[in-house]
Amino acid sequence: MINLKLSDLEKDKLIKELSTKAKEANYINPELYTKYEVKRGLRDISGKGVLAGLTEVGEVHAYILDENELIPVPGRLSYRGIDVKEITEGFLKEGRYGFEETAYLLLCGTLPNQSVLGQFKDLISDAQSSKAEFARKTVLHLPSKDIMNVLGRGVLTLYSIDPNPDDISIENVLRQSIELLASVPMLAVYGYQTYVHQFFNKSLVLHTPQPELSIAENILYMLRPDSKYSPLEATLLDLSLVIHAEHGGGNNSTFTTHVVTSTGTDTYSAIAAAIGSLKGPRHGGANIKVRHMFKDLKEKIQDWNDDEAIKDYLTKLLNKEGFDRSGLIYGVGHAVYSISDPRAEILKSYAEALAQEKHFEDEFNLYKKVEKLAPEVIEKHRKMYKGVCANVDFYSGFIYEMLGIPEELYTPIFAISRVAGWCAHRLEELTNAGKIVRPAFKSVAPKREYIPIEKR
Structure with a gap:
């Protein structure tokens, strides 16, 4: 018979006892990892990663191989084959913001001309307008002390208002990707504003994003009570979004996107899983x-x-x-x-x-x-x-x-940026229709017989 009247003290004691058993049950002798040559973290002792896939989205270059020896070289990061330093220098010289251009490059594979970039920005602005009320209601309904959890929940909730959420055709996923680029910044900033209102009794100020502003400008516009910012402030935030947008297929959250996408699941589930990965302090924090x-x-x-x-x-x-x-x-x-x-x-x-x-x-x-x-x-x-x-x-x-950005938004800003890379890798995984990702794990548990409950 189940006892539903445990006191808090009894519950704490029981959980403590069960956690001790759980620790003992899950301990694996570290020597076994060496014995079976397990690539923990999918990396070898030299730091070289286990090759698990191919990508054209981004490349991280940090060493050359000379007679089977890794020789470190100055790091390079490329988006679709273009050095990120060249990308940033290009739009900064022209006095433009670059995140939208970078997102287009990652998603569609080429640098857009002025006309195409304008159309892409229009798609983002239209999505901002159509999703703004949804973003406000989502975060106001259930405030959270962690904005990354707001993002994960908000992205999953987008599924419920999508007229075609499970369609994994490239056309539909690209539409969803653009809408995520527009929605995640609002979820993050509104989530923070709701957080300080609910838990610190501060005034609730929710600014609607402006269609003529870049994503970086809109983040500052929505975040600050007076909506004011300097061009240099917006430039530095935009630059940060650009350099965080992609980092190859092997980083934890992007690999998570590939793993989850390979199951055939919907876009919102895949991106929410990536957000959960990025939340970890070993990754995004x-x-x-x-x-x-x-x-x-x-x-x-x-x-x-x-x-x-x-x-x-x-x-x-x-x-x-x-x-x-x-x-x-x-x-x-x-x-x-x-x-x-x-x-x-x-x-x-x-x-x-x-x-x-x-x-x-x-x-x-x-x-x-x-x-x-x-x-x-x-x-x-x-x-x-x-x-x-x-x-x-x-x-x-x-x-x-x-920039006066609160710590609670540091990792969410990383997520706002990385949505572009995650969605690009999702499109790549779907386009190439690879196998479901399923690496091997070796069981080292000893064989045991089942014991009837009356004899335990």
Whole structure:
């Protein structure tokens, strides 16, 4: 007979007992991974990933292979074969915002001309207009303390208002992709505004996106009570969206998109799964950790020009004696890049101008100093299989802080951007109609006999 009247104390005790059993039941001896040559994380000890697919959407290049030896080279990131540095330099020289152009490139494979780009923007603006009321109602109905969960729920809810949600033809999925590009920014900003209203009793201000503005401009327009922003602020946010839009098929959330898409499921389920992946602090939330680490560093070190004091702080981080005792220097090191992360270089080159506008020069100089000293400290205290460098998270959180973007939106902005890459990879997976993704797992459980319940 089931007892439905357990006290809270009894429930807590029972959960604790069950969790102990669960831990014991799920423990696997680490030596077995070596014995069976398991590629944990689908990577080998050198950092080279297990080849699980082919893509033309994006390429991450960080090493060359010379006589079976990986030789690190300066990192490069390409979208549809075009270096992302060339893309950013192109639209910035012309004084344009580039995220919509980048999204078109990823989804359709070519750079749009002026007329086609205008039509693509019109499709996004039309979707913004038609989905704005839906976005407001969705987040107002059930506020959440985590905006990534708002995005996941909101994307899944879009299924219910789509007249043809399960059609996985390229034409229909492309339509859904454009509507997601338009809807996710509204879900994120409205979700945040509802959050601060519900949990901090702040005034609820919901601005409707303007059709003449870019996605980056509209994010700032919707987020700020007075809707005001400078051209440099919008340019830096747009730039951040561009460099976060795609990173090859092997990153966790994009691989999740391929895995889920390979089952034949609908677009909203696939993108919601990718959002769930990106939410994890090992993936999309790292820039928040960087900000917290720097806050701790500034509290511990009075002289930001003291190299030895900074080295000592970083050494304590590696020894699990400082900050969160994780043994990590957040924002430094990457699964692929060794010498340089091109995204970090692009952000750094433009962050200095924003730092001057916002009077953050001293903090920007501190970032540059940590970027220089951290690899030296890591090399001295850790066994290195490859070099380390500052990654994109190192500067992105700093830029968001200068833009006045709250931490709760750091990872959602990553998601807003990466929707373009996820949808491009979904289209690629559907176009090539590959097999369902199903890697092998070896069972190492001992054989046991079933025991009748009265004999247990």
